Amino acid sequence: MKIVVCIKQVPDTTEIKIDPITGTLIRDGVPSIMNPDDKSGLEMALQLKDEKGAHVTVITMGPPQADLILREAYAMGVDRAIHLTDRKFAGADTLATSHALAGALRKIDFDLLITGRQAIDGDTAQVGPQIAEHLDLPQVSYLEDLKFDGDKTFTMKRHIEDGYQMLEVEAPCVVTVLSSANTPRYMNVGGIVDAYQKEVEVWGFNEIEVDEKDLGLKGSPTSVHKAFARGLKPAGELYEVGTDEAVGIIIKKLKEKFILN
Amino acid sequence: MNFSLTKEQELFQQMIKDFAEKEVKPLAAEVDDLERFPIETVEKMAKIGIMGIPIPKQYGGAGGSNVMYSMAVEELSAVCATTGVIVSAHTSLCAAPILEHGTEAQKQKYLPKLASGEWIGAFGLTEPNAGTDAAGQQTTAIEDGDNYIINGSKIFITNAEFAHVYVILAMTDKSQGTRGITAFIIEKGTPGFSIGKKEKKMGIRGSATCELVFENCIVPKENLLGKLSKGFGIAMKTLDGGRIGIAAQALGIAQGAIDETVKYVKERKQFGRPISAFQNTQFQLADMNTKTEASRMLVRKAAYKKDAKLPYSVDAAMAKLFAAETAMEVTNKAVQLHGGYGYTREYPVERMMRDAKITEIYEGTSEVQRMVISANMLK
Ligand SMILES: Cc1cc2nc3c(=O)[nH]c(=O)nc-3n(C[C@H](O)[C@H](O)[C@H](O)COP(=O)(O)OP(=O)(O)OC[C@H]3O[C@@H](n4cnc5c(N)ncnc54)[C@H](O)[C@@H]3O)c2cc1C
Ligand SMILES: Cc1cc2nc3c(=O)[nH]c(=O)nc-3n(C[C@H](O)[C@H](O)[C@H](O)COP(=O)(O)OP(=O)(O)OC[C@H]3O[C@@H](n4cnc5c(N)ncnc54)[C@H](O)[C@@H]3O)c2cc1C
16 A cells, blocks of 8 residues: 655744744744644554555655654655655645645555644645645545555544544545544654665656646735734633622623623 | 764654653653662663664664764653663663674674663673772682583672673683683573662662672573673773763753753742742852753763764763763752752652762762773873
8 A cells, every 4th residue: 555644844832933024934943843633644654554564655845944854754664755845836825735735646656645634833724635626536534543454445533523423435535634543653763863864855846747827826825914923811800799790790791892782 | 073963863862852751751750769660661662762772773773873872861861860771771781792792693692682672681790899899800600511600699780680681790710800800691591590689779769770699500601702801891891881871861860950940940939039030049050051061062072982983981981970970969959949849759859869879889980980081191
């Protein structure tokens, strides 16, 4: 079986700085990690590899520094790493990102494509489903567990609001994984020693199959209206009173705010 | 000159810090309190290659450097000095002498099992009457056909109870003094070999420190390590390498105590202010950090020189001397800055101060390190 996992490098902090003019993230100086959902997706792939044998490829689109998470993936046990990077990809929103990734995936043979549910910096949860649409593949989002019958069929446990859905899906397909699905393994020390001896394939626009107008800033219909840090809410007012009086206070407050009239 | 970590070392540091924080730290207080060997941690370390960091890949190791190995002992010791010494004794005192002095057959037989952590290693030099004066070995090994018959005992042996392989020293020719000492590889379960009394200790209480007893213990000749009568030199070289591990352990303890103290002084309030606002607190912290960073430079330099195959014995002695004394000083200050709380087992600095002391004693006391350093200056 051939598995591809999309992994994204994200800033390891909630204090993300935002460029006040462009509204895009300033990544310099912020420690970066592999997005947690993606790491669980990678763990899922590596478990399939351990159990049934599989060839696992990771792919990321990102600036040169994103090389780090590909080395990390090598140290965890993947077989191939691809780094999509090109000026033409810069400034991409989720749609343009998914177009670029889909463009690369057209060049790779796979049975299963795994993405994280969402990236902790963007939190849109759009890229996985968008890729599935571009490639016209079945997709299952919010995965907690996945089993493979060794032939063609996956049994999947999908998290929904008040329970689980069990699904059977045939390869090839796309899944998006939750970080609660598993605890990712640590990098192996020997793997770390080898990680920088191995080749990371660097692909640009010329290596992928995509329409140039779908890429980068041009291919990004999203425009940032305003980016701002959420202020701290002041502590609320506390009344220790009986029920009747409490209801009276609440109604009065709601009227003050014109929620009731 | 370059003081930066390589990318590979940075990636390694990220992993080992994460591992120490999530897997080792939560057990540290319990392991100390119950004097319990953290075997489950050894299994976890084994799985990801921490038990064989500087062992070449051809023998099943990770093929990493001594710098990486020292970083591992540092980070593990920052949260649990017991775990740090388990790795250090196993790697530096057992796997390393087999790698450096073993025959190809011995390397093939022992290193893959040690490097994978399936087996734990130990080292037996110290005897009741041969401590600093290690030349005064009383354990004997008498040739008998295809075997040696070993009689005597070793004390204070780290990992003893849980080890499968022991590198030990014994007198093959008493009349020759240090030139009559030979090294042997002994496996657990060898007839006539048993584990004696377990010590109750001040610190590193989770590490199993026991006596080794040899009563007509029969060891086949192929288990002789290195050449006949060359054991003393092997022991001294082994301790040179081991000192990098212990220096890294001391460094880790000091760093761990600093991390705890910085957190504490920002939270603890007296006279209406966090105690971090007092200049005394700030100056103590500055001294603690400066000395600890100096320890780190000495440790990394010694490890680097070992990797570069340069003579490193004096560097290792300096690193161990300075890092051990710094660990003692820093943990003492850490307890002081914690006040009464620091004296209780509610806070880890109490354990760290007890753990720090051993680094001034084993693998050569601080006095021995001073002898090594000055002897080189005056030769
Ligand atoms: C207007 C706009 C401009 C932007 N400009 C920039 C910019 O200049 N530079 C920049 O770095 N970012 C930029 N971004 C952010 C970035 O492109 C998005 O974060 C990215 O499209 C992924 O969206 P997300 O984080 O919401 O991922 P989600 O849709 O939440 O991610 C779901 C999953 O898709 C996969 N995935 C997502 N992104 C990648 C990737 N890059 N590589 C591999 N797998 C991936 C992962 O498996 C992930 O878990 C911009 C975003 C917007 C809206
Ligand atoms: C927890 C623990 C774990 C250990 N693990 C191991 C192990 O795995 N393997 C192993 O072989 N050993 C081990 N040891 C033994 C350790 O290395 C010795 O305890 C150490 O070398 C000191 O020897 P000693 O205890 O006999 O002290 P002594 O040699 O009796 O020293 C007592 C004091 O006299 C000083 N002194 C001695 N000679 C001189 C001199 N010539 N000049 C000035 N001062 C001198 C010493 O510095 C010290 O301060 C361990 C010990 C402990 C406590």
